[in-house]
Structure formats: structure tokens, C-alpha cells
Amino acid sequence: MSAEAPRVDDHHLAHTDEAAMFERLSRSNLVTTWKWYLGVAVSGAVLLWGLIVFLYMAMVGMGVTGYNRPVFWGLYEASLVFWIGLSHSGTLISAILRLTHATWRAPVLRGAEAMTAFTLMVGGLIPIIHLGRNWRVYYALPYPSSRELWPNMRSPLMWDAMAITTYLIGSLTFLYVGMIPDLALLRDKSAGWRRKFYSALSLGFRGTHAQWRRYHVTSTLFAILIIPVAVSVHSIVSWDFAMAKVPGWHSTIFAPYFVVGAIFSGIAGVVIVMAILRKAFRLESVLTPLHFDNLGKLLCTMTLLWGYFYFTEFLTVWYNRNPEEWEVFSSYAGPYLPLFLTMIVCNFIIPFPMLCLKRVRRSVSLILVPACSIVTGMYAERLLIVIPSLARRNDPFIWANYFPTWVEFSVMAGAAAMFVLLYMLFAKFFPIMAISDIKERLFHTTDRTIGGTTVESIAQVEGEGEAHA
Amino acid sequence: MKHTWAMAIDLDRCTGCGACVVACSAENNVPTVGEVEAGKSRLMQWIRVNRYWEGEFPEAQAIYLPIPCMQCERAPCELVCPVYATYHNEDGLNAMVYNRCIGTRYCANNCPYSVRAFNWYDYKWEKPLDEQLSPDLTVRSRGVMEKCTFCIQRIRRAKETAAEEGREIRDGEVVPACVQTCPPGAMLFGDLADPHSEITRKLKDPRRFRLMEHLGTEPRVVYLKRQKGAGR
Amino acid sequence: MSTVIVGLFEGVETAARGARALQGLSLPAGSVTTISAVPLPDGAVVTDPAPVRFPKIVIAGWFVGAAAGLALTLATYMLYPLVTGGKTIVSVPPTLIITYEVAMLGALLATLFAGGREMGLLRFPPKAIHDPRIHDGKIALCARVEGDEQARLAMDAMKDAGGTDVRPEEGEL
Known part of the structure; x- marks a missing residue:
């Protein structure tokens, strides 16, 4: 964004025409196009369909899915891992970039944090969807009752429930607290029911000096706390598999491998969401090729890291040829070859060379190719982790393959539609761009002339967001 | 008195007839799922007879391996249930509480023997087949896991009879349906805690082995190895 | 409820000049603060006397x-x-x-x-001092004063420093 050079004798908070900037950044809140209504209608319809099919499955039984003995877990559980993996976007972008004072983060963080919250809501629903008796899900809650039921804390599924709850609450509050100054801004700029709505949500934030200082400390603390939670969540999701006595699942590398894969797909998801937001809400002036370049570099690193992890996991099994595990890996060349090829091609062969090129990273339309390919490849990877291990259990007599039916596809399409719908509603009613953070960044930025060129210079406030005890 | 129920299966005697499967289904209200569902690998049978081929045709020989629930001492299925629907009961049996089950199917995933069966639907017994349902145990609803119990209802009944008569359970008093039916007498059930029981003697056989022993699950079902030689 | 003198300033330096002028009135600590749309570094205009301990x-x-x-x-x-x-x-x-x-x-x-x-959130006093013009880049300098004499001095100090729309308001700071 071009910043008007401030007068030397006074530092204005306003760098440009503030009203115009507000209009530009809040386009999602101010202008409602027919495309938005169409999007809401379509995703709402798909969500409704998914809901109907889910109810059908619950009424008739899990038999309407493609599950069998021994493949008791399949598309649902792979989707669970996929959605929880996508949720690692916001944590990485927001928390890590905040802590490392990466100055380019401001336009990306709100969209990424919202993605975390909504993917988690979708992912957190799947453990309930996949139950044989969904209507008895409260049996897993630890509260004293006349049924004398109590959950088993030794089950990885209980760890999962705890971790997802903590992460969901944490990421929702992280999103919300980060949004309070922008909600206060919207409150002051709006009228009617919107004013009441934002007044209630901004909780009386005004922007006094003391409030800003404490706000910074609070958001820094959230950033510090949410990172270990994010790491633990995906480790625990991996332990749902790694704790089991299942060849191909029982592996020590699973926890870090899942965390890396989660961040990998999460950044790819952020790239896609940012590209859509940029186009839909005309944010070209804020979301510049620089942001896509930086995200592309991160994505390139994660591609290499993922490739390294996958190779390491594969190599140990390949070399050892433990027959139980080797049968699982052999099936990658059999019925699961399409999944395996999709994974390798989409996760490494396409994205790695593309992301090495600056031309790709700096082009918003070109970077969508590796980003979409990675999201596809990671979905294939999740399926490849869950299914073949079960399809090739220890006893060869019961080996059976699995293919989802229309039921699983419908319910998971409904879950995806739920994410899209939540995101669209969020973008309509909440500030999707972190306006205050963008303003703060502009306030810290000056143009500095070095010789014959002018470069951007950013003032770093010493000890920003740190507590003084 | 504490019991250590165990089962011995002599593979030398097993002919693979499948009578144990039929008897078990009749005793335990196990639904028959029909051809289509069986083709989808969704048999509900609590005991299955694995058939492996040895050698090439025409020298091929079938090996039969009946697999009930192994009632593992260190059962992997029990650990992973989030609601304690499966646990170790006072007899050391791997018990399954249908009413607690919420259907995560994690236990079935964690069973190396894949002996757990999941109720994919609410199965129906057409008239007059509903007349043959055993009143000793429930018909399971859709969405719960079930598996071989070593015919726990027969164990309970024997315990009650023994208590009424003020004595210990006699060896051979408890006989699960599969053992009772087995035409060649390949199966034997008894109490390992009783040093004089038939099964204690039988399991001194050097042919004994347990399935997938390397996994450390310590099954209560012990097999006697099939021997090679003429006439076998 | 107390009387607060509010003045709008164009930039950080002019606001800082206003804050320095208010220091001459020896108001109690914490009674002078800014309201801004962007966080200002501590000490740029006012210094927060209370340590952040939470x-x-x-x-x-x-x-x-x-x-x-x-x-x-x-x-x-x-x-x-x-x-x-x-x-x-x-x-x-x-x-x-x-x-x-x-x-x-x-x-x-x-x-x-x-x-x-x-942060003092979720407390909705009947009248909180606020000025929505901060979102146009203005800095609102606020000083809580006691009595008419102090109010007059504070208003003069802000006006001299270049504050616009300097006025007394009744409300919570």
C-alpha cells in the first residue's frame, strides 16, 4: 500500500485517507453482492443435504456407509485428521508471526485465525458424526450420573476430546480478543442494529493508552499459549492411531509427522482462502504479492519437511520388511495406488519445483496451483494413513478393501459446506481484515531514502507486548 | 473361588465344518446378515473358521483355524474404549457392556485378531425365527460392538447352580455352545485355576501355541498345532 | 463520574506537547491518558504508571x-x-x-x-469518555480534573498545544 510520507515535525496516525481505507478493508461488511447470497444458499443447501444424510445414517445404522470388518474407520476419520490439520494455519500465521514480529502478518492473520476456528468446529464434529450411537455421545462426558458412567482417561479418544476442546476454546478466544479493537472501530462507524451488535461484542473497548498496553500483553500471551496447544492437539490426533496395535499405525514418528503435515496443509489452506478473500472483497491493495511470496516460501519449506518425514517413515518399514507392516505398504502398490500417486504427486512433485520459482510465488493465480494440489495431496495422505493399515490387518483371512458410499461423501460434503458457510457469515458480520493491525503497521512504517532509492523502514517498539513486572 | 477360564482348540482334529459358528449364532442371538452383507465383509459371527491353503493344486491342503475372541489377559481392545464399555471382569474375561457402548469402533480397530463384530443395522429375526432367540441375553441394537463372551450366560448359570448346591463348579460343567457342538471334539473349555481339570492336563501338550504371541496380548485361547504325516 | 477535559490532536508530537503542558498542573498519576485507534508506544504521549502484572x-x-x-x-x-x-x-x-x-x-x-x-472490558459505565473521530487518525488527549480552576487551566494548556474541539465532558475515563 502506498503510504503518504508524513510531515517530519509530526507523526500522524493517519497515513492515508482513513475513511477510504476503512471502506476498502471493510468491503466484506459493507457491500453485499448477489454472489454472497448465492454462496450462502449453495453452501447452506449442501449443509442441509449432509445433515439429512447424517440423520438417515443415524436412524438406519452405520451399514449405509462403506465400512466393514476390518475397516472400521475410513473417510470420516481421515477427514477428522484433515480438518484438524487445516486448523493449524491460524496458529502458525498468527501466533508464530506475532511472536517473531514478522511485520507482513497483519493482513493475513484474521483470515487465518478464523480458518482455525471454523475448521476446528467442523473437525470437532466428526468424532460425534462417526459414532455408532451418536445419541449417546454424552456417555463420554465426565460428570457424575445415576448411570454410574465415567470416561476412561486411558483412551486416546478421551485425550483427543480434551485436546480439541482446549484448542477450540483457545482459538476462539484468540480470534475474538484479536478482533476487539476492530469491533470497537465498527461500533463507532456503524448505526442501527449493527451498532448495538458491535457495542455488545467490543465489550466497551475504547483504545485508551492503558487498554492498548494490556491488549498487547494479552494477545502476546495468547500467542505463547496457543502454540504448545496446537502442537499437542495434532500429536494427540496422531496418537489415536499411533497408540493402536495396528501395523502401519503404531509408529513413533507419527506425532511430529502429523504436526508437520498439519502445518503444511494449513498454510496451503491459508493461501487459498487469502486468494479468495482478495478477489471477492477486492483487497488487492492490502494482500499484495509480497504476502503470497512469504506464504509460498513457508509452504516450500514445509513441502521439503513433509517429504523428509514421509521418506523417513517409509524407509524404516521398507528396510526392516516386518511382514505385518510390509503388507500395509505393499497395498500402496495395489488397490491404494491411486491414493499413493495422488499423495506423492500433489504433495511433492507438483508443489516443490513450482514453489521454488519466485514467479509462481508472486503470482496469486499461479500459487493457487501448488496450494490446491497440496490440500488434495494431504487429503489423500490422510486417507492413506487410515485405510490401508486397517484393510491389511494381522490376519490375512479377513482382509477387505474399503470404498466410501454416497453417505460418507454426502456427510463430508456437508461438513465442508459448513466450513464455507461459517466463513462467509463471519466475513459478512465481522472484520475479516485486521484493520487495527494494518493501521498500526502503517503507523510504524516510514519511507527511508537511501542514496537514490526509497525503502520501507519499520519502527520496532522495544519490548512491545511484554509485561513489566 | 477365582476362575481362569480357557479354551483349547486342537487343530489336528478340526475339520473346518463350521458347526461351532452355527451353534454360537444360535446360542448368542447373533444375526445372520445375508449374502449381500456378507459379501461386504460384514459377517456378525462371533467365531469364524479361517481357511488357509497350503501347497499348490492338486497337492493343496486346507488348514482350518477357528477364531473366537481370545479373551486376552492384556487385551488391547479394553484400553482404548473411551467409556469403559469393554473391561476385564472378575473372572479375567474380556467383558463387553452393550449399554455403555457408543460405537467408536476403536476396540475393533485395536484387536489384532479382528474378532469384534459391529452392529451395522438393527437386525431383524423374521417370524418364526424370533421364537428361537435365547432369553438369556439381549439382542443388540444398531451401533454397538459385540463379540464372543465364552458363553458368559452359561458360566453364570453354572455358578448359580453350584452356589445353590453349596459346592464348587465341577470340571466340564461349563461348556460353551461351540465346544458343545464341535463334532470331532476339537475344542475344550475349562478352568486353568483347577490343577486337575482336563484343560490343565491338555495344555501341557508340547504342540500348544497361542495366536500372534509376539504381540504380548496373552490370549486365553490356546491352539494345539497340527502335525504333519500320513493320514492327516 | 468526574469531569474530563478532552481535546483532539492531529499527531503524536502535538499530543505529546499537550501532555507535557498538562504535567505542569500536577494532576494525580493516571489521570491523563490518550484514546487512539492505534496503540502508541509507552512514553510517546503519556506513560502508563500502572505495571502490567496479570x-x-x-x-x-x-x-x-x-x-x-x-x-x-x-x-x-x-x-x-x-x-x-x-x-x-x-x-x-x-x-x-x-x-x-x-x-x-x-x-x-x-x-x-x-x-x-x-483492559476494563465488560464494564459499561453510564457515560464513558470516547470520541469516534480517533478513527480518522486523531488522538484524543483526556485529563481528569477536579474543580473549575483546574478544568480551565487544562483546557488552556490543551488549546495552546494545538488541540482542537477542547471541551469538558462528564463521564468515566
Whole structure:
């Protein structure tokens, strides 16, 4: 964004025409196009369909899915891992970039944090969807009752429930607290029911000096706390598999491998969401090729890291040829070859060379190719982790393959539609761009002339967001 | 008195007839799922007879391996249930509480023997087949896991009879349906805690082995190895 | 309710000049502050006299959460001593995992509540001093004053420093 050079004798908070900037950044809140209504209608319809099919499955039984003995877990559980993996976007972008004072983060963080919250809501629903008796899900809650039921804390599924709850609450509050100054801004700029709505949500934030200082400390603390939670969540999701006595699942590398894969797909998801937001809400002036370049570099690193992890996991099994595990890996060349090829091609062969090129990273339309390919490849990877291990259990007599039916596809399409719908509603009613953070960044930025060129210079406030005890 | 129920299966005697499967289904209200569902690998049978081929045709020989629930001492299925629907009961049996089950199917995933069966639907017994349902145990609803119990209802009944008569359970008093039916007498059930029981003697056989022993699950079902030689 | 003199300033330097002029009135600590749309570095215009201490509450929240998680697992072991998988009733790794997750939840909630309380959120006084023009890049300098004499002096000081629309307001700062 071009910043008007401030007068030397006074530092204005306003760098440009503030009203115009507000209009530009809040386009999602101010202008409602027919495309938005169409999007809401379509995703709402798909969500409704998914809901109907889910109810059908619950009424008739899990038999309407493609599950069998021994493949008791399949598309649902792979989707669970996929959605929880996508949720690692916001944590990485927001928390890590905040802590490392990466100055380019401001336009990306709100969209990424919202993605975390909504993917988690979708992912957190799947453990309930996949139950044989969904209507008895409260049996897993630890509260004293006349049924004398109590959950088993030794089950990885209980760890999962705890971790997802903590992460969901944490990421929702992280999103919300980060949004309070922008909600206060919207409150002051709006009228009617919107004013009441934002007044209630901004909780009386005004922007006094003391409030800003404490706000910074609070958001820094959230950033510090949410990172270990994010790491633990995906480790625990991996332990749902790694704790089991299942060849191909029982592996020590699973926890870090899942965390890396989660961040990998999460950044790819952020790239896609940012590209859509940029186009839909005309944010070209804020979301510049620089942001896509930086995200592309991160994505390139994660591609290499993922490739390294996958190779390491594969190599140990390949070399050892433990027959139980080797049968699982052999099936990658059999019925699961399409999944395996999709994974390798989409996760490494396409994205790695593309992301090495600056031309790709700096082009918003070109970077969508590796980003979409990675999201596809990671979905294939999740399926490849869950299914073949079960399809090739220890006893060869019961080996059976699995293919989802229309039921699983419908319910998971409904879950995806739920994410899209939540995101669209969020973008309509909440500030999707972190306006205050963008303003703060502009306030810290000056143009500095070095010789014959002018470069951007950013003032770093010493000890920003740190507590003084 | 504490019991250590165990089962011995002599593979030398097993002919693979499948009578144990039929008897078990009749005793335990196990639904028959029909051809289509069986083709989808969704048999509900609590005991299955694995058939492996040895050698090439025409020298091929079938090996039969009946697999009930192994009632593992260190059962992997029990650990992973989030609601304690499966646990170790006072007899050391791997018990399954249908009413607690919420259907995560994690236990079935964690069973190396894949002996757990999941109720994919609410199965129906057409008239007059509903007349043959055993009143000793429930018909399971859709969405719960079930598996071989070593015919726990027969164990309970024997315990009650023994208590009424003020004595210990006699060896051979408890006989699960599969053992009772087995035409060649390949199966034997008894109490390992009783040093004089038939099964204690039988399991001194050097042919004994347990399935997938390397996994450390310590099954209560012990097999006697099939021997090679003429006439076998 | 107290009387607050509010003046709008164009930039940081002019606002700082106004704040320096107000220092001559020797108002009690914490009665001069800015309202701005962008956080200003501490000391740029005013200095926050109160130290930020609430991270300590977060640590306390972590320990409360850890205690709750530990209690939950220990209660499970005591109330439901069911043998599963031939393992001991009390086992350390699951205890650690549950304790960790609940501890982090405690710390996150403590951050939310302590941060919110420290920021003075969720308190809706009948009239809070505010000026929506801060969103156009203005800085509102506010000084809580006692009595007419002080109010007049403060208004003069702000006007001299270049403040516009300097006026007294009744409300909570």
C-alpha cells in the first residue's frame, strides 16, 4: 500500500485517507453482492443435504456407509485428521508471526485465525458424526450420573476430546480478543442494529493508552499459549492411531509427522482462502504479492519437511520388511495406488519445483496451483494413513478393501459446506481484515531514502507486548 | 473361588465344518446378515473358521483355524474404549457392556485378531425365527460392538447352580455352545485355576501355541498345532 | 463520574506537547491518558504508571487447570478402578496428557478473564469518555480534573498545544 510520507515535525496516525481505507478493508461488511447470497444458499443447501444424510445414517445404522470388518474407520476419520490439520494455519500465521514480529502478518492473520476456528468446529464434529450411537455421545462426558458412567482417561479418544476442546476454546478466544479493537472501530462507524451488535461484542473497548498496553500483553500471551496447544492437539490426533496395535499405525514418528503435515496443509489452506478473500472483497491493495511470496516460501519449506518425514517413515518399514507392516505398504502398490500417486504427486512433485520459482510465488493465480494440489495431496495422505493399515490387518483371512458410499461423501460434503458457510457469515458480520493491525503497521512504517532509492523502514517498539513486572 | 477360564482348540482334529459358528449364532442371538452383507465383509459371527491353503493344486491342503475372541489377559481392545464399555471382569474375561457402548469402533480397530463384530443395522429375526432367540441375553441394537463372551450366560448359570448346591463348579460343567457342538471334539473349555481339570492336563501338550504371541496380548485361547504325516 | 477535559490532536508530537503542558498542573498519576485507534508506544504521549502484572494470574490459571486435570484423572482411578488391558489402574502418561491439556485450558481462560479485566472490558459505565473521530487518525488527549480552576487551566494548556474541539465532558475515563 502506498503510504503518504508524513510531515517530519509530526507523526500522524493517519497515513492515508482513513475513511477510504476503512471502506476498502471493510468491503466484506459493507457491500453485499448477489454472489454472497448465492454462496450462502449453495453452501447452506449442501449443509442441509449432509445433515439429512447424517440423520438417515443415524436412524438406519452405520451399514449405509462403506465400512466393514476390518475397516472400521475410513473417510470420516481421515477427514477428522484433515480438518484438524487445516486448523493449524491460524496458529502458525498468527501466533508464530506475532511472536517473531514478522511485520507482513497483519493482513493475513484474521483470515487465518478464523480458518482455525471454523475448521476446528467442523473437525470437532466428526468424532460425534462417526459414532455408532451418536445419541449417546454424552456417555463420554465426565460428570457424575445415576448411570454410574465415567470416561476412561486411558483412551486416546478421551485425550483427543480434551485436546480439541482446549484448542477450540483457545482459538476462539484468540480470534475474538484479536478482533476487539476492530469491533470497537465498527461500533463507532456503524448505526442501527449493527451498532448495538458491535457495542455488545467490543465489550466497551475504547483504545485508551492503558487498554492498548494490556491488549498487547494479552494477545502476546495468547500467542505463547496457543502454540504448545496446537502442537499437542495434532500429536494427540496422531496418537489415536499411533497408540493402536495396528501395523502401519503404531509408529513413533507419527506425532511430529502429523504436526508437520498439519502445518503444511494449513498454510496451503491459508493461501487459498487469502486468494479468495482478495478477489471477492477486492483487497488487492492490502494482500499484495509480497504476502503470497512469504506464504509460498513457508509452504516450500514445509513441502521439503513433509517429504523428509514421509521418506523417513517409509524407509524404516521398507528396510526392516516386518511382514505385518510390509503388507500395509505393499497395498500402496495395489488397490491404494491411486491414493499413493495422488499423495506423492500433489504433495511433492507438483508443489516443490513450482514453489521454488519466485514467479509462481508472486503470482496469486499461479500459487493457487501448488496450494490446491497440496490440500488434495494431504487429503489423500490422510486417507492413506487410515485405510490401508486397517484393510491389511494381522490376519490375512479377513482382509477387505474399503470404498466410501454416497453417505460418507454426502456427510463430508456437508461438513465442508459448513466450513464455507461459517466463513462467509463471519466475513459478512465481522472484520475479516485486521484493520487495527494494518493501521498500526502503517503507523510504524516510514519511507527511508537511501542514496537514490526509497525503502520501507519499520519502527520496532522495544519490548512491545511484554509485561513489566 | 477365582476362575481362569480357557479354551483349547486342537487343530489336528478340526475339520473346518463350521458347526461351532452355527451353534454360537444360535446360542448368542447373533444375526445372520445375508449374502449381500456378507459379501461386504460384514459377517456378525462371533467365531469364524479361517481357511488357509497350503501347497499348490492338486497337492493343496486346507488348514482350518477357528477364531473366537481370545479373551486376552492384556487385551488391547479394553484400553482404548473411551467409556469403559469393554473391561476385564472378575473372572479375567474380556467383558463387553452393550449399554455403555457408543460405537467408536476403536476396540475393533485395536484387536489384532479382528474378532469384534459391529452392529451395522438393527437386525431383524423374521417370524418364526424370533421364537428361537435365547432369553438369556439381549439382542443388540444398531451401533454397538459385540463379540464372543465364552458363553458368559452359561458360566453364570453354572455358578448359580453350584452356589445353590453349596459346592464348587465341577470340571466340564461349563461348556460353551461351540465346544458343545464341535463334532470331532476339537475344542475344550475349562478352568486353568483347577490343577486337575482336563484343560490343565491338555495344555501341557508340547504342540500348544497361542495366536500372534509376539504381540504380548496373552490370549486365553490356546491352539494345539497340527502335525504333519500320513493320514492327516 | 468526574469531569474530563478532552481535546483532539492531529499527531503524536502535538499530543505529546499537550501532555507535557498538562504535567505542569500536577494532576494525580493516571489521570491523563490518550484514546487512539492505534496503540502508541509507552512514553510517546503519556506513560502508563500502572505495571502490567496479570501474567502472574495466567501462571496461577495454569496451575489451577493442572490441579483440575490431575484431580479428574485421579478421581477416575479412585472411583472407577476398572482393569483394562491388564494394566495398572493408575498410569502416568495418560495422567500427564490430561493434566497438560486442562492446565493449558486453565491458562487460556485465565488470560481471557485477567486480560479482559485489566483492559476494563465488560464494564459499561453510564457515560464513558470516547470520541469516534480517533478513527480518522486523531488522538484524543483526556485529563481528569477536579474543580473549575483546574478544568480551565487544562483546557488552556490543551488549546495552546494545538488541540482542537477542547471541551469538558462528564463521564468515566
